[in-house]
Structures are given as structure tokens and as C-alpha cells.
Amino acid sequence: MKHVKTINHANLKESAVKGGCGECQASCQSACKTSCTVANQKCERKQK
Amino acid sequence: MIHKYQLNGYYIVLDVNSGAVHLVDKLFYDLLDDVDEAHLTEHCPQQIVDKWSGCYPEADIRETYAEIVSLHQADQLFSVDDYDRFAKMMTPSPVKAMCLHIAHDCNLRCQYCFADTGEYMGHRQLMSFEVGKAAIDYLINHSQGRHNLELDFFGGEPLMNFDVVKQVVEYARAQEKPHNKLFRFTITTNGVLLDDDKIDFINREMSNVVLSIDGRREVNDRVRARVDGRGCYDTIMPKFQKLEKARRNGAFDQYYVRGTFTRYNKDFAEDVLHLNEMGFDQISVEPVVADPSAPYALTEEDLPEVFAEYERLANIMIERAGTEKEFNFFHFMIDLDQGPCAIKRLRGCGCGNEYVAVTPDGDVYPCHQFVGHDDWKMGNVFDQSLDQERKAQFAAATVYGKEECRHCWAKFYCSGGCNANSMQYRGDILKPHTLSCELEKKRVECAIMIKAALAEQA
Ligand code: SF4
Numbered sequence: 125m126k127h128v129k130t131i132n133h134a135n136l137k138e139s140a141v142k143g144g145c146g147e148c149q150a151s152c153q154s155a156c157k158t159s160c161t162v163a164n165q166k167c168e169r170k171q172k
Numbered sequence: 173m174i175h176k177y178q179l180n181g182y183y184i185v186l187d188v189n190s191g192a193v194h195l196v197d198k199l200f201y202d203l204l205d206d207v208d209e210a211h212l213t214e215h216c217p218q219q220i221v222d223k224w225s226g227c228y229p230e231a232d233i234r235e236t237y238a239e240i241v242s243l244h245q246a247d248q249l250f251s252v253d254d255y256d257r258f259a260k261m262m263t264p265s266p267v268k269a270m271c272l273h274i275a276h277d278c279n280l281r282c283q284y285c286f287a288d289t290g291e292y293m294g295h296r297q298l299m300s301f302e303v304g305k306a307a308i309d310y311l312i313n314h315s316q317g318r319h320n321l322e323l324d325f326f327g328g329e330p331l332m333n334f335d336v337v338k339q340v341v342e343y344a345r346a347q348e349k350p351h352n353k354l355f356r357f358t359i360t361t362n363g364v365l366l367d368d369d370k371i372d373f374i375n376r377e378m379s380n381v382v383l384s385i386d387g388r389r390e391v392n393d394r395v396r397a398r399v400d401g402r403g404c405y406d407t408i409m410p411k412f413q414k415l416e417k418a419r420r421n422g423a424f425d426q427y428y429v430r431g432t433f434t435r436y437n438k439d440f441a442e443d444v445l446h447l448n449e450m451g452f453d454q455i456s457v458e459p460v461v462a463d464p465s466a467p468y469a470l471t472e473e474d475l476p477e478v479f480a481e482y483e484r485l486a487n488i489m490i491e492r493a494g495t496e497k498e499f500n501f502f503h504f505m506i507d508l509d510q511g512p513c514a515i516k517r518l519r520g521c522g523c524g525n526e527y528v529a530v531t532p533d534g535d536v537y538p539c540h541q542f543v544g545h546d547d548w549k550m551g552n553v554f555d556q557s558l559d560q561e562r563k564a565q566f567a568a569a570t571v572y573g574k575e576e577c578r579h580c581w582a583k584f585y586c587s588g589g590c591n592a593n594s595m596q597y598r599g600d601i602l603k604p605h606t607l608s609c610e611l612e613k614k615r616v617e618c619a620i621m622i623k624a625a626l627a628e629q630a
């Protein structure tokens with residue numbers, strides 16, 4: 125395509141079906157902690 | 173739902189529900205205003221061609237329109253929101269993370285401390301090993317099938333009660349095998365009491381360590397002062413540097429220097445750069461959340477300046493990418509491909525559900541920021557109690573349970589903000605703190621722009 129370049133291969137929808145195992149780090153978004161944007165976290169699911 | 177924005181010369185379009193990020197040209201960007209998401213026709217409607225034919229060649233308009241349609245067909249643009257059904261399935265989870273308030277006391281008096289300079293609206297108190305041990309048992313008991321457990325040593329200042337930290341770590345490690353669990357310890361410290369022995373222990377046992385310092389000496393010392401009013405920069409900086417150096421060869425490499433910026437240092441990019449110059453490459457500097465009447469509080473008025481500073485920082489990071497002076501700014505870290513699943517993103521903060529805080533008395537609260545607000549007490553480690561009704565309330569606090577989040581383009585990056593801030597500033601855990609939302613959205617825009625810029629350069 126000439127007018128658009130897609131820079132990732134995200135497939136959030138697929139991940140919804142396969143995900144949710146709950147083994148990844150609990151996150152806190154508050155300024156007083158190791159606050160983070162959830163989107164940078166690592167997935168820890170064993171088999172994807 | 174899409175979100176489009178212009179930043180740093182880039183035209184960026186996010187497709188919210190699929191997570192796709194598109195870098196587009198101006199024509200594509202303009203046309204998006206006119207296409208009807210609900211009724212996307214196969215061929216470009218004549219009124220769109222007419223509207224733009226003064227600015228762009230007609231063939232280009234039609235070609236671009238066709239690209240929009242094909243991205244839509246690939247479910248990468250205007251993709252449908254079908255997450256509601258997942259959100260409805262978000263039932264309470266096992267508890268797997270705990271914030272242990274090892275010391276309700278502190279040797280600093282930081283002006284912006286949310287914890288009432290360590291006392292949490294109570295009195296100064298250290299946690300006993302008895303309580304720490306009962307808390308570990310409580311966590312194991314409530315974690316059900318979860319394997320990875322997280323334990324954060326928090327305060328006040330946890331180094332004021334370091335012997336108990338060591339005892340608790342030893343006790344928890346001994347429980348790993350019999351219960352088939354893996355503990356990950358983390359600690360947050362102001363650094364004043366760090367010595368070789370503590371550095372050694374922290375680097376050996378803690379999978380992450382958070383070192384609190386605000387940046388430049390004058391910025392840090394203005395707010396992070398000792399009981400007698402003197403600043404702490406000169407004491408802590410060399411200790412943090414020592415810890416970081418020693419950590420490089422250790423079992424765990426994760427650490428952060430983390431600071432808070434306030435109204436006093438809206439040029440906080442300078443603090444980030446200062447921390448980098450002092451040898452740190454994992455840096456987090458975050459906006460203070462405070463009552464607007466506080467002199468250091470950030471308010472709506474400050475946003476334009478803060479936004480400009482985020483943009484400046486983003487540009488510096490693009491310049492430095494791939495060079496020796498590259499660093500990580502925690503709030504701009506975003507993984508566009510391999511990030512967490514959408515389920516995780518529906519409910520970012522685990523507070524009161526998979527995460528709890530325990531006070532020196534053994535009382536259980538939804539998280540560290542609820543401690544001291546008695547109405548929110550959820551149980552006690554000695555009788556294993558846990559308020560299941562409260563837990564269900566927090567479990568339902570997904571981005572689809574929060575009206576404003578449901579309609580927010582940033583929902584899958586932010587995941588709904590901080591429930592404690594929502595409670596404190598808007599009286600309802602389902603109503604996000606507006607100022608924090610504005611800041612979060614700006615950070616996400618900058619973080620994605622950095623990715624776009626790096627993709628362009630590659
Ligand atoms: S570990 Fe991965 S799949 Fe499991 S909940 Fe976390 S992000 Fe989702």
C-alpha cells in the first residue's frame with residue numbers, strides 16, 4: 125500500500141481468546157510504585 | 173474505534189480494537205474524517221472525491237480510499253469491539269501479589285508523600301516477623317493454582333526494618349518447594365540506609381529494586397528532605413550507583429531509578445537526562461498526584477508545558493536510540509507486538525483482587541494506597557479472612573466496567589488507571605482521575621510515535 129504503513133502485527137483479538145492465564149506480573153499504574161503502562165508487560169504464558 | 177493524531181511530523185492512526193498501528197500520509201489522514209465507519213462502501217463516494225479534489229489528485233483519493241477499505245476488510249481498521257463478552261467473564265482471581273508494609277516509618281519527609289510521611293494516617297510502626305510470616309502463609313493460601321507469586325517490600329522505608337525483610341525472604345523461600353510456588357521479591361527504597369550488606373542481599377534476592385530519587389540535586393533536595401530539612405541527594409546518589417554497578421553481574425538485572433516530578437520541575441526531562449548521566453539507564457520519572465491545593469501539585473494549567481516536555485523527551489530518545497547514551501524511560505516503554513493479552517489489558521491494576529497490601533498489624537487492604545482508609549479494610553492475615561464481596565467489586569473494575577474507559581481510545585494501553593486515585597479524587601473506583609488520564613494519553617501517543625519514528629528510520 126502506498127499511503128499507509130502498518131508498523132506492528134498486533135492481534136489483540138486473537139490474544140483475547142488464547143490469553144487470560146493470569147501468570148504475568150500484577151501491575152500497578154500509580155506514581156508511587158513501579159508504575160507502568162500495562163502494554164509494556166511481558167506475557168508469561170507457557171504455550172502460546 | 174480509531175484514534176488519529178499528528179506528532180513530530182508523523183500522521184499516526186491507531187485501530188483500538190485490533191491494536192494495529194498505522195503510519196499514514198496526509199491524504200489518508202484527511203480522508204478518515206469523512207469515511208463512515210458504520211457504512212464503509214466499496215467505492216469512494218463522490219462527495220468525498222469532490223471535497224478533496226482541490227487538494228489531491230482524484231486518482232490518489234480513490235486509491236487511498238481503496239486502501240482504507242482493504243485494511244478494514246483485514247480487520248486492522250475500524251475493527252469491531254467484541255470485548256464486552258470477555259469483560260463479563262472477568263471473575264475474581266486468586267491472590268498472587270502482595271505489598272508488605274514492612275515499616276510504617278521513614279527517615280525522610282518528602283513533601284508529596286502519599287503515605288503521610290510513612291505513618292499512613294496511623295502511627296509509626298515496624299512489622300514483626302510474626303506478621304510477615306502469617307502474610308506469606310496468607311498469600312500462599314489465597315493463591316490457589318497460581319505458580320508465580322510476587323512480594324513487594326514497601327513502606328515507609330523498608331530498610332528501617334531490614335532484619336525482618338531478611339527473615340521473611342528466608343521463610344518464603346523455604347515454602348517454595350513444598351507448595352510448588354516461585355516467589356519474586358521486589359523492594360522500593362529511598363537509599364539512605366543502604367550499605368554493602370544490604371546491597372548484597374538486595375541484588376541476590378530481589379528480582380527488581382526501585383531506587384527513589386527525583387533527579388538533579390536541587391530538584392531532589394527541595395522535596396525529598398530529611399527530618400531536619402537537609403536534602404538527601406549526596407547520601408543516596410553514590411549508594412545507588414554502587415548498587416546498580418554491583419547488580420550488573422548478579423542474578424537479576426531489573427532495577428529502576430524512579431523519581432516524581434511536580435510543579436517545581438516541569439522541565440523534568442532534565443532530571444531524566446541527569447539520572448542517565450549519572451550512570452542509570454532504567455529510568456522512571458512520574459507526575460505527582462496530589463490535591464490541587466498543594467503548592468507542588470500539577471493542575472490542568474500545567475498540561476501544555478508537561479506535554480511539551482514529554483515530546484522533547486521523546487525526541488531525545490529517538491536521537492539516542494542505538495547509541496551508547498540510549499536509555500529506557502519506563503513510561504514510554506510499550507510493546508506493540510508481543511505485549512500482554514487483551515484479557516490482561518481489560519483490568520490492568522490487580523488491586524483488591526489479585527493484589528493486596530498488608531499493614532504492620534496484619535490488616536489486609538486492596539493495595540498500598542488504600543491503607544489507612546479504614547472503610548476499605550478487607551481482612552487480616554491471622555484469621556485468613558478476605559472480604560469476597562469487595563474482591564468481586566474490584567474484579568469487575570475492568571475498562572468495560574468504567575464508563576469513561578469504555579469509550580477511551582487508550583483503554584488497551586492504560587487499562588483503566590489507578591483505582592485508588594479514582595477513589596480519592598472522584599469518590600468512586602470506577603471514575604478515573606481526569607488529570608492522570610490526560611497525562612497517560614499523552615505518554616501513549618509519545619511512546620507510539622517513538623516506535624513509528626524508529627520503524628521509519630529502519
Ligand atoms: S501471562 Fe500472557 S496470556 Fe497469561 S494473562 Fe498474562 S498476558 Fe495474558
Ligand code: SF4
Pocket residue numbers: 571574576577578580581582583584586587588589590604605608609610612613
Ligand atoms: S486514560 Fe483514563 S479513561 Fe482512558 S483507559 Fe485510562 S483511566 Fe480509562
Ligand code: SF4
Pocket residue numbers: 151152153154157521522523527538539540541589590591592593
Ligand atoms: S489502585 Fe492504584 S496504587 Fe493501587 S495497585 Fe492499582 S494502580 Fe496501584
